[in-house]
Amino acid sequence: MVNIQPIRKEQAWQLRHEVMWPDKDYDYVKLADDDEGAHYGLFEGAELLSVVSLFVRGGEAQFRKFATSASRQKMGYGSRLLTHVLGEAERAGVKRIYCNARVEKAGFYEKFGLSPTEDTFTKSGKTYVVMERYFG
Template structure:
């Protein structure tokens, strides 16, 4: 397994395939993507999992974390997230956070992320803001 920086276009391909294949391709593009750092996990040269990191000061939000459906459950996403947390810490980030889908809270808790009191619903999906301090 190899984690490396990727282009936003590479991230878009996986986002679209995994998260919103029924939406127009522009739907998965974020206005902040040009300023983000995009990471991908490769296995045998194939991109399996992506995440985008957006740093502001000493905080970073990760967004659009997606692993190809046929590759889920193999540890690719976990390995990618571990590497991204390490990279963020090395860049001087003191807090990393995300908007976690409620059904994925336990996944993030395995990385010592903590739930906050901030909860919201978007498109009938409930999200909980989770954070990790280094």
Template sequence: MEKQIILKEIEASQTWQIRHQVMWPDKPIDYVKLDEDKKGMHFGLEVEGKLVSIVSLFVENGEAQFRKFATLEEEQGKGYGSKLLTHLMDAVAELGVTRVWCNARANKTTFYNRFGLKETRNQFSKGGLDYVIMEKRLIH
């Protein structure tokens, strides 16, 4: 029997536990809370009523940045993150933005390539991890 999967908009506070657990478990939970969370759109993927994957979207000046994209470790590799990112990209297309971008962990660029995101020359390190800015130009 197939599992029930629901994609939906959620509150910022619903993202914090997964952000913390997956991305920065060694930091205090406040480390994963963003000042701009109140201005963003937040999406979640639930499996059988349990939130397993989250992402936050921030739109400014005709561009959209997604941040804090995370799937619970035990649920990774099951396609949930791909379903959520596809849902996010559909939402972005409806917003009429000209560009969507993210700060991708350098070891995850191949994943983002599958969604049409391309690496830019902009790279940086934070918290001991290497990142590259990836983007997708949208034409309307």
């Protein structure tokens, strides 16, 4: 059975490291403002398969460090988690949500109503584009 629930930041760190930056030190995946975020995990039974962190600041929100276990990608788990988090942001009264998407993943986010902006940057050898979505 699949379920989505709030998780501790430490749970998010483990999957972030494993999926996003396995070649970096463990501390590399920690965010300075992790204490200010809401962290969500998608579980199948007791196994944590996907994580994302949501940071709400006034009328805006950013989701960061979205990661799904490599063996479970392209199976819909991440899509379910992202749909949940977009709903959480909308219920919180956010007018705009955005993320820094790896350029090669932009098409995935477009399926959820996010549009690429002209803002791009490179970090640790990866190119990112800022993607955004506005709510009603």
